[in-house]
Amino acid sequence: MKNISEGLENKGIAQITYYVQYILIVALIMTNFVQILDIVKDSIQSLVGFMNSLIPIMITLMITTGSIVSANLLQPIILFIITFMGNFITGIIIPLVLISTSLGIVSKISDRIQIDKLSKFFKSSVVWILGVALTLFVGIVSVEGTLSSSVDGVTAKTAKAAVSSFIPVVGKILGDAVDTVIGCSSILKNATGIVGIVILLGITILPIVKLVVLMAIYYLGAALCQPIADSKIISLLEQMGDTFKTLLAIMCSISVMFIIGTTLVVKISNSGLMYR
Amino acid sequence: MHIFNMNTCPFLSFLSQKHLSLIVLILLLIIPNMVYATENSISTEDILKSQQDSLNINSFIEEADKYTEEIYTDIDMGELFSSAITGDIDNETIIKSIFKAIRRRSI
Numbered sequence: 001m002k003n004i005s006e007g008l009e010n011k012g013i014a015q016i017t018y019y020v021q022y023i024l025i026v027a028l029i030m031t032n033f034v035q036i037l038d039i040v041k042d043s044i045q046s047l048v049g050f051m052n053s054l055i056p057i058m059i060t061l062m063i064t065t066g067s068i069v070s071a072n073l074l075q076p077i078i079l080f081i082i083t084f085m086g087n088f089i090t091g092i093i094i095p096l097v098l099i100s101t102s103l104g105i106v107s108k109i110s111d112r113i114q115i116d117k118l119s120k121f122f123k124s125s126v127v128w129i130l131g132v133a134l135t136l137f138v139g140i141v142s143v144e145g146t147l148s149s150s151v152d153g154v155t156a157k158t159a160k161a162a163v164s165s166f167i168p169v170v171g172k173i174l175g176d177a178v179d180t181v182i183g184c185s186s187i188l189k190n191a192t193g194i195v196g197i198v199i200l201l202g203i204t205i206l207p208i209v210k211l212v213v214l215m216a217i218y219y220l221g222a223a224l225c226q227p228i229a230d231s232k233i234i235s236l237l238e239q240m241g242d243t244f245k246t247l248l249a250i251m252c253s254i255s256v257m258f259i260i261g262t263t264l265v266v267k268i269s270n271s272g273l274m275y276r
Numbered sequence: 277m278h279i280f281n282m283n284t285c286p287f288l289s290f291l292s293q294k295h296l297s298l299i300v301l302i303l304l305l306i307i308p309n310m311v312y313a314t315e316n317s318i319s320t321e322d323i324l325k326s327q328q329d330s331l332n333i334n335s336f337i338e339e340a341d342k343y344t345e346e347i348y349t350d351i352d353m354g355e356l357f358s359s360a361i362t363g364d365i366d367n368e369t370i371i372k373s374i375f376k377a378i379r380r381r382s383i
Contacts, residue, residue, distance in 0.1 A: 050343050057336050064327070184323040191360035192333060195340060195353060198370060202344035202377075209378050 018230070019109070025233060026105055029240055033101065036207075036214060040247055041090055043207045044254060048086035050203060051258055054196045055079055058265045061189035065182050066156040067269040070148040074141065074268070078261055081137050085257065089250060093129065096122050097246055104239040108232045119239075123246050130253045137257055138264075145268035152272040156182075186273055193266035197259055204255035211251060215244040324361065333357075347377040 055078050062071040100122035107116045164175040218241035222234050328334060334354070341353045350373045359365050 046343055050340065053336060053339055057331065057333065060331055064331070180320070181323060181327075184320060184327055187361055188324060188327055188331070188333065191357050192336070194360040194365065195337065195357050198348075198351075198356060199340050199344050199353070201374070202347040205374055206347065206377060206381055210381070 022109060022233070022236075025236065029236070032214070033240065033243070036210065036244070036247065037094060037098070039207050039210065040251060041094065043203060043251065044086055044089055046203050047200065047254060047258055048082055050196075050199060051082045051261075052079070054192075054199075054262065055082065055265070057192060058189060058196070058262070061185055061192060062265065062269045064185035065189060065269050065273060067149065067152040067272045069151045069155070070145060070268050070272060073144050073148045074265060077140060077144065078265070082258070082261070085133060085137075085254060088133075089254060093126055093250060096126050097243060097250075100126070100246075101239070101243045104243070105236065108236045108239070123242065126246055127249055130249060134253050134257050138260055141261060141264050145264055146271070149268045149272040152269075153274065156272070182273070186270065189269060190266055193262055196262050200255060200259050200262065204251060208248065208251050208255070211244050211248040215241050215248060218244060348373045349376070 055075070059071045059075045062074075100119045103115045103119040103122070107114055107119065160175045160178065163178070164171045167174060218237050222237035222241060225237065226234050337353045337357055344351075344353070348370070351369060356365070356370075
């Protein structure tokens with residue numbers, strides 16, 4: 001196609017031929033891109049939906065293990081961050097990726113209009129926002145969880161000691177029975193957490209694999225086409241590879257965030273039990 | 277001052293106060309160990325089952341199954357939950373299911 005368009009004597013027609021082939025390639029790429037965007041959006045909505053049913057049950061199980069302070073502190077934070085991140089990614093981050101991709105495609109059409117830097121700025125902003133959100137989430141949850149689990153552990157130990165000492169005859173038995181019930185709740189909580197993590201992995205694994213494959217295909221395509229195709233087509237393919245890489249970063253960061261959140265909920269109440 | 281009048285009670289007349297105190301002390305030591313609540317009338321499995329029912333975990337498992345029924349075709353989430361309770365999770369089946377799903381989607 002490049003040779004044909006270059007072989008044409010009329011420069012105007014050659015330019016139009018180039019645009020036509022560029023639009024054809026872009027149309028093919030965009031079909032793929034829109035499909036993958038839908039998959040990413042659906043996966044994020046499924047993740048948020050599942051987390052919204054997992055976290056309340058985990059928090060209830062946390063309360064039954066005696067981690068009342070931790071549960072009261074973590075529930076609003078986790079539920080807020082999950083819902084916020086879900087809406088933020090689908091409402092702001094993905095449109096930003098879309099804008100960045102569009103700007104990248106437009107900037108490849110002509111040599112005169114160059115908006116490549118703006119596209120790169122949007123992409124790096126997305127990565128920075130996600131990195132900061134992930135760090136904040138893990139930091140807040142782990143610090144608050146560590147502090148509150150100590151309070152829960154000491155409170156529960158004091159309560160058990162008081163029950164054992166001050167209630168005559170059955171005090172010790174009552175304390176042991178409560179310990180057994182708390183232990184059972186802890187087992188249930190851990191099992192629920194494990195099932196939750198397995199399901200989270202199941203929801204995220206397919207879009208992640210799909211994005212990895214597409215990213216590899218576009219980068220490989222760009223590498224293989226370099227000797228034969230136009231430089232703008234090559235940079236377009238590279239641009240799409242970068243876009244899929246950004247979407248992969250979004251999927252990975254949100255799934256890691258949710259998996260770490262679930263693991264921390266399990267771990268925080270377990271560390272409270274260690275005080276007994 | 278005596279608690280009981282040993283001379284008037286025929287049962288206690290042959291006991292000295294020292295003996296009586298010793299018997300009371302022994303009884304006090306024995307009684308707390310004779311509480312029937314320590315018997316294994318309720319097992320851990322029963323407690324787990326009742327908590328599972330009261331917290332409605334089974335409906336959560338059913339709900340969770342809907343999210344992954346296309347991916348984990350070989351894994352029943354109820355079974356996975358039971359195995360997680362006993363600490364005997366079959367990692368191989370989970371990994372195989374993931375690879376199976378990836379293979380199915382790729383083709």
